[in-house]
Amino acid sequence: MSQMSIADSQRLHAYMEKAEERSKYFIGYPIAQDFDYSELYPLLRLPLNNVGDPMVESTYDLNSRSLEQEVLQFFAELLRAPENNWWGYVTSGGSEGNLYGLYVARELYPEGIVYYSEATHYSVQKNIQLLNLRSIVIRTQENGEMDYNDLRQMLQMHRDQPVIIMANIGTTMMEAKDDLSKVKQILRDLAVKNYYIHCDAALAGTYSALLDLKPGFDFQEGTDSLSISGHKFIGSPFPCGVVMVKKNYKERIGKAIPYIGTVDTTISGSRNGHSPVFLWYAIKKLGRDGLRQRAQECLDMAAYTEQRLRDIGVKAWRNPAALTVVFPAPSWELRWKWQIATENGHSHIICMPGVSREQIDEFIGDIEAEMKQRVQLSEVSA
Ligand SMILES: Cc1ncc(COP(=O)(O)O)c(C=O)c1O
Structure with missing residues (x-):
């Protein structure tokens, strides 16, 4: 009662x-x-949980892994991820995806310096602090895009350190997009060999990729990992997102955990089991053309x-x-x-x-x- x-x-x-x-x-x-997700409401009675790795079954079988994998496959194709060399998971939102991208970058380059523009979302600075990474803030142009001259100068001054670029594919206030081709040109000019590029595509990632907007930012354009919010363009009653990374990079992260019967490769332990179903539903209902x-x-x-x-x-x-x-x-x-x-x-x-x-x-x-x-x-x- x-x-x-x-x-x-x-x-x-x-x-x-x-x-x-x-x-x-x-x-x-x-x-x-x-x-309109009303068809899914009966699922709200179930404690779905995708704890651990989305690709490895868990003894917590009341999950939505099979649909999560299809959502990831959709994004892998949309973002032209290298076939058989991508991995990802449905996150709690864009901020977690940025944390994950920086985490992978730090595992690869513990001495790396993160370069991000002053228009970058506040979560990035916090993530950098959490990971105890060194960082340099790059000035922006009036439209919110990274100032490439400032980037070049900063990189020149620290040429001996590995580079971690945090590029914005739609800044929070002005939706400015950093141009990966310009960033890569600077890295080439300065003969930087050890670098990692993460795209914060929380805001504009899904629709920019769908409409093939320029400048491009996907895996074929040179990103190593990428974070997108699910509740922004696709829409969901609760925050969610997708993070994607080149699989060979992420393999340094994750331990098998007997208690969950799977591998602990994600940032959080328990993960929302409903959000992958909601994303899956929207993707299937609208289809690429509808989106x-x-x-x-x-x-x-x-x-x-x-x-x-x-x-x-x-x-x-x-x-x-x-x-x-x-x-x-x-x-x-x-x-x-x-x-x-x-x-x-x-x-x-x-x-x-x-x-x-x-x-x-x-x-x-x-x-x-x-x-x-x-x-x-x-x-x-x-
Ligand atoms: C550019 C950018 N990055 C990251 C985020 C954080 O995303 P989330 O709110 O999904 O954690 C936002 C949110 O507005 C954003 O605009």
């Missing part, structure tokens, strides 16, 4: 209503909201948003083929209402699947009203 009091039950329902309401004003974070079309619709929505903002006199802009529209920060009230992230005076809307024209139009109306109010106030005080 439930011990929940009437007050607690009311509190729960009030919370659920609030979450529902806030989901209508959610255009500032890169999270898809257009999913591609969804990505194109997002790009169209981003172009629409940018244009609408410009039409009312807001200095909005986007990086090439980005879903992120950047503009000067509006008032705190509007940022709060629409859950809009802001840094150094820049705000953004990210046109993820589920962001609708109606939402954009309502937001534009809010901004316009705010701009008019500002003009009226300045007229009164003049």
Whole structure:
């Protein structure tokens, strides 16, 4: 019998209503909201757990490994991983994938220095601290992309140390993409032989690969490992992601653990057994073509948003083929209402699947009203 009091039950329902309401004003974070996983709800009664290696069966058989393997196969093909030389797992999100990539890099190059741009996601700096790695922050250009001249100079000064590059395939605030071909050219020019490249493709990885956007960043373009968030473009009710790595690199990590009857090759012990099923379901239901079309619709929505903002006199802009529209920060009230992230005076809307024209139009109306109010106030005080 439930011990929940009437007050607690009311509190729960009030919370659920609030979450529902806030989901209508959610255009500032890169999270898809257009999913329907209701067919999978019966699975929420089961304690699925993919503890340990996704490729090695476990005595914890109440898992979703077989579907996880198919999700990984999908990403391996999408990211042109070398056949028979890739490995990966479904993570708790992009941050864990970045930690894993840096972990592999450190096992290969314990003396390596990590080079990452100042626009890099905050998780990377924390991961570097956790792994006790040396690092150098590289300046960015105005659009958020790495400043390659600064990278060249820094590398030149530390030519005797192995290099670990953390490249951004869509920075958090401006969705700028670092160009691997330029980075590799610098490494060649400086005759650096010992290097490792990890791509933080948490934000833009899936749709950039689906639409074959430039600059390329996959295994054929030279990445050694790569992290993508699953809840961002594909969408999921809980955070998740995928990390992929060249298999020969990762083989230094992992011990057989009798208790779980499998190999401990991942960062966390217990792993969400539901998220691989949700990702699998979305991939199968939409298919590559459906996912591609969804990505194109997002790009169209981003172009629409940018244009609408410009039409009312807001200095909005986007990086090439980005879903992120950047503009000067509006008032705190509007940022709060629409859950809009802001840094150094820049705000953004990210046109993820589920962001609708109606939402954009309502937001534009809010901004316009705010701009008019500002003009009226300045007229009164003049
Ligand atoms: C560029 C980038 N990297 C990493 C992350 C972290 O991903 P997650 O929230 O899935 O851990 C984010 C999240 O917004 C991001 O934008």
